[in-house]
Amino acid sequence: xxxxxxxxxxxxxxxxxxxxxxxxxxxxxxxxxxxxxxxxxxxxxxxxxxxxxxxxxxxxxxxxxxxxxxxxxxxxxxxxxxxxxxxxxxxxxxxxxxxxxxxxxxxxxxxxxxxxxxxxxxxxxxxxxxxxxxxxxx
Amino acid sequence: xxxxxxxxxxxxxxxxxxxxxxxxxxxxxxxxxxxxxxxxxxxxxxxxxxxxxxxxxxxxxxxxxxxxxxxxxxxxxxxxxxxxxxxxxxxxxxxxxxxxxxxxxxxxxxxxxxxxxxxxxxxxxxxxxxxxxxxxxxxxxxxxxxxxxxxxxxxxxxxxxxxxxxxxxxxxxxxxxxxxxxxxxxxxxxxxxxxxxxxxxxxxxxxxxxxxxxxxxxxxxxxxxxxxxxxxxxxxxxxxxxxxxxxxxxxxxxxxxxxxxxxxxxxxxxxxxxxxxxxxxxxxxxxxxxxxx
Numbered sequence: 444x445x446x447x448x449x450x451x452x453x454x455x456x457x458x459x460x461x462x463x464x465x466x467x468x469x470x471x472x473x474x475x476x477x478x479x480x481x482x483x484x485x486x487x488x489x490x491x492x493x494x495x496x497x498x499x500x501x502x503x504x505x506x507x508x509x510x511x512x513x514x515x516x517x518x519x520x521x522x523x524x525x526x527x528x529x530x531x532x533x534x535x536x537x538x539x540x541x542x543x544x545x546x547x548x549x550x551x552x553x554x555x556x557x558x559x560x561x562x563x564x565x566x567x568x569x570x571x572x573x574x575x576x577x578x579x580x581x
Numbered sequence: 582x583x584x585x586x587x588x589x590x591x592x593x594x595x596x597x598x599x600x601x602x603x604x605x606x607x608x609x610x611x612x613x614x615x616x617x618x619x620x621x622x623x624x625x626x627x628x629x630x631x632x633x634x635x636x637x638x639x640x641x642x643x644x645x646x647x648x649x650x651x652x653x654x655x656x657x658x659x660x661x662x663x664x665x666x667x668x669x670x671x672x673x674x675x676x677x678x679x680x681x682x683x684x685x686x687x688x689x690x691x692x693x694x695x696x697x698x699x700x701x702x703x704x705x706x707x708x709x710x711x712x713x714x715x716x717x718x719x720x721x722x723x724x725x726x727x728x729x730x731x732x733x734x735x736x737x738x739x740x741x742x743x744x745x746x747x748x749x750x751x752x753x754x755x756x757x758x759x760x761x762x763x764x765x766x767x768x769x770x771x772x773x774x775x776x777x778x779x780x781x782x783x784x785x786x787x788x789x790x791x792x793x794x795x796x797x798x799x800x801x802x803x804x805x806x807x808x809x810x811x812x813x814x815x816x817x818x819x820x821x822x823x824x825x826x827x828x829x830x831x832x833x834x835x836x837x838x839x840x841x842x843x844x845x846x847x848x849x850x851x852x853x854x855x856x857x858x859x860x861x862x863x864x865x866x867x868x869x870x871x872x873x874x
Contacts, residue, residue, distance in 0.1 A: 452629060454732040454816055456622040472796050485633060486796040487805050510806065512633050514793075521629055523732065523809070 445479035448517035449495065451504070453525045458504070463497035466518055468511045469569070477511075477518050484513040488522060489565040490539075492572055503528040505536075505573065507566075528573060536570050585859070588852040592845060599841035605671065606834035613764070613827035619729070620761065620820040627817050630810055635779040636793065637803050648800075650743075650807040653776030654752045659696040661719075661751035662687060663742065663774070665758040665818055666706030667826040668725045673833035675759060675767060675826055676705040682769040683757045687714060698751055702738060702819075719745075730823055735816030742815075743808050746775055758818040759825035765832050767825035774814055777807060 446462040467476045469491025477484075490507035508523035526535075543563040550556035583591075638651055664683050666676045683706070687697045699714055701707040701721045710718065722738055724730065742754060754775040759767040795802055 450625070452626045454623055454626045454735075454813060455619070457625055470796060483793040484796070485637070485793050485802060487802055508809065510633065510802065512629070512793075519629055521626055521633075523736075 446497065447479040447481075449497075450517070450519045451493070451495075451506075451525055452519065452521050454523060458522075458525045459495065459502075461497065463495050465496040466520075467494040467496075468520060469493060469506065470511065477513050481513045481518070483515070484511075486511050488520070489569075490562070491565070491569040492528065492576070493520065493522075493525075503576065505531050505569070507539075507569075528576065531573070533574075536566075536573065540566055540570060583851075583855075585852065585855055588848060588855065592848050592852065595841050595844050595848065599838055599845065602834045602837040602841060606831055606838060609672075609827045609831040609834060613824060613831055615729075616820070616824040616827050617761070620817075620824050623817060623820050627813050630806070630813050631779060634777075634803070634806055634810055637795075637799050637806075638777070638779050648804050648807055650746070650775055650811070651777050651803065654749070656752045657695070659698065659751040659753075660690050661698045661700060661742070661745065661754040661775075663700045663738075663754060663756040663815075664702065664706040664710065665756060665815075665822050666701070666703035666709075667822070668704050668723065670705060671833065672826050672830035673836075675829035676703075676709065678767075678769045679757050679759055680706055680709040682771060683710065684713065686755070686757075686771060687717065700742070719750075724819075730816070730819045732812070732816050735819055736812045739808065739812035739815050742774070743811060751775075756815065756818055758822045759829075761821050761824040761828060764828040767829055772814070772818065774811060777810060 444464045446464050449459070449461065449463045449466055450457065451459040465476055465478050467474055468486070469489050470486040471489050472486070474491070475486070487510045488506055488508065491505075493504045493506045495502040495504070505526045505528055506520065506522035506524065509521040511518065511520045513519075540563070543559065543566050547556060547559045547563055550559050662683055664679065666679050670676065683699070687699065690697050697714075697717050698719045699710060699717045700719055701710065702724065704723050704725060707718070707721045707723075720741060722741075724734055745751060746754065753773065755771050755773050757769065757771050760770045761767055
């Protein structure tokens with residue numbers, strides 16, 4: 444299968460860089476898979492699981508906040524947080540959810556409340572997906 | 582003429598100081614390497630962010646619904662100066678050169694009749710500016726408790742700045758930090774954050790193929806990315822600052838160690854001369870006493 448260069452970058456470091464065959468990205472308007480030769484495309488991310496398929500088994504990482512850019516040179520994902528699922532602990536995620544809940548309660552106007560509420564929902568569904576994934580893995 | 586005992590004590594004290602400065606220099610060298618690595622690791626993110634934002638911003642900036650973070654409020658009456666300095670001193674002119682740049686800018690803005698607000702990040706900058714700009718300082722963030730700079734710190738600062746901007750407390754934001762060039766050269770720099778400025782999109786390089794599809798729309802992506810970009814820019818500045826601080830401290834402590842060495846040499850010479858003189862004096866006394874008999 445054709446491969447393409449893929450980079451996953453977090454503000455602190457370059458998390459992943461290499462040739463891959465497919466990447467599944469949690470886009471703000473739904474998950475999408477990117478294969479080699481994708482049309483130029485920019486999408487923001489929602490919190491969720493990013494799957495990298497290349498040599499060896501698929502790698503899964505939890506990402507949140509940022510965007511993905513596909514261009515003829517390859518795919519770049521910029522995420523504020525990128526943690527391999529294996530290293531992500533349940534309490535970590537629970538803390539994020541708690542923080543998000545507090546943010547919702549702290550919101551002063553309707554617009555921020557709605558956007559924070561949406562963020563919280565995305566986070567909870569990501570957590571559910573991760574849990575389901577962990578169950579199937581065992 | 583100092584007594585031998587005084588000289589001995591003075592030499593011992595300078596030696597102790599030299600040991601401290603030497604240790605500080607070595608610690609700074611080790612930290613510098615880490616800070617440099619962190620700064621380098623953060624570079625790709627900032628670069629990509631800038632190139633994508635540049636592309637989108639170029640397409641949308643003329644439109645009526647361009648976000649305020651990009652276009653500004655259309656005024657430049659109130660300026661927010663964000664001063665990024667270190668938490669600790671003993672690093673040469675590092676803090677004072679950032680503070681000097683800020684002070685010059687603040688005074689020239691105030692001379693033009695603009696309102697100036699100052700946001701201090703780091704204890705040293707606050708200490709230096711407190712006396713002169715007591716009324717202008719609106720907020721202070723200290724990063725003392727943290728080991729190293731994390732993106733979360735930058736995010737918190739950016740959130741504060743964003744909230745202030747949303748509340749209409751200022752029109753233009755500029756951050757002051759020290760750009761790391763080399764161990765011996767750090768350049769105090771002013772960078773405008775709001776309205777955001779981007780290098781013009783490299784239209785020639787990407788050419789016709791740069792017709793991107795956006796999901797959700799361009800405006801939404803821009804509205805999502807601009808606050809993030811603010812955090813990224815602050816983070817980049819903090820990291821540059823961290824490397825600069827260690828570099829400045831390293832060369833300052835290197836100088837201090839060398840000066841202490843010179844001082845020890847000079848004082849050892851005086852000590853030996855004094856000792857010699859005393860021995861000679863005693864000998865003369867004995868000999869002249871014997872001759873008198």
